[in-house]
């Protein structure tokens with residue numbers, strides 16, 4: 001089969017199209033024929049070696065396609081499914097843990113389905129877990145027009161929260177506003193000051209920071225006393241070590257560094273969150289913005305665009 005290989009970790013150029021043998025599923029997996037693979041920022045961490053995978057490996061975690069073989073015979077061949085946590089999804093075939101597979105209902109396109117789970121479930125646990133946002137709550141979302149950012153903005157706004165968003169361009173600002181952001185800032189603004197100017201002099205209840213290194217200190221300043229800073233990613237790089245006393249000086253604030261793994265680990269939790277996201281897409285309350293679709297051979301270009309901040313919403317690879 002055709003697949004993108006990483007023989008040695010590094011920059012986007014290490015993503016090479018190769019021919020490799022198709023994988024064989026274990027009992028707790030299903031084999032799927034990939035139609036579309038979702039591209040996530042986390043894929044760049046594996047490619048760079050920031051997150052470890054033994055080389056050579058095929059990157060990618062999520063996608064949509066048809067089941068080829070279920071060793072337990074529970075899912076019929078040909079069933080249209082989406083998944084996340086299927087390491088090796090930048091390929092024509094991948095083995096996916098059976099408890100991370102959901103059926104794709106009619107009405108959801110292959111591109112939407114391929115971007116729906118990893119980013120959608122993340123947005124869901126951020127707004128319905130790390131914090132249970134309710135009407136009148138306020139939050140700040142960095143990378144507000146990214147894949148997770150646009151979904152988290154829609155979910156937070158739908159729950160009645162006031163969303164302040166941070167983006168890098170006018171085009172991204174328009175997308176964040178369309179998703180329901182109340183006010184949109186630039187990174188060069190003094191974020192803590194901007195938040196207080198628009199928020200009655202107060203910090204926000206929750207900061208969702210997926211940018212990391214370059215925004216983290218401002219995130220601590222933008223939250224209200226006893227509020228929560230949720231550091232959920234590192235698009236600008238990992239946060240440097242810091243003195244926990246800062247959490248005191250900013251007013252007894254809470255800091256969490258969550259993962260989708262921990263927030264889907266309870267019995268039935270993955271299915272519940274996946275169902276909520278799927279239902280929202282079907283009902284039209286959650287729009288998945290596909291900012292780019294690349295042929296498999298252009299996986300490196302997809303990564304270049306993602307890391308150069310040229311993309312908006314979710315991006316995907318068309319496998320065939």
Ligand code: NDP
Pocket residue numbers: 039040041042118119122143144145146147148149166167168169172210211214232233234235236237258259260261306307308309310311312313314
């Ligand atoms: P995005 O589509 O949001 O792309 C990343 C965005 O980050 C860019 O578009 C850019 O938006 C912004 N950004 C700010 N500074 C930089 C920088 N120096 N270099 C590159 N980008 C920068 O990606 P995803 O939706 O896939 O992921 C968003 C974040 O969520 C990532 O940090 C990812 O690791 C994290 N994540 C965490 C999960 C978890 O469970 N903890 C699960 C899934 C994702 P702009 O141009 O507007 O600044």
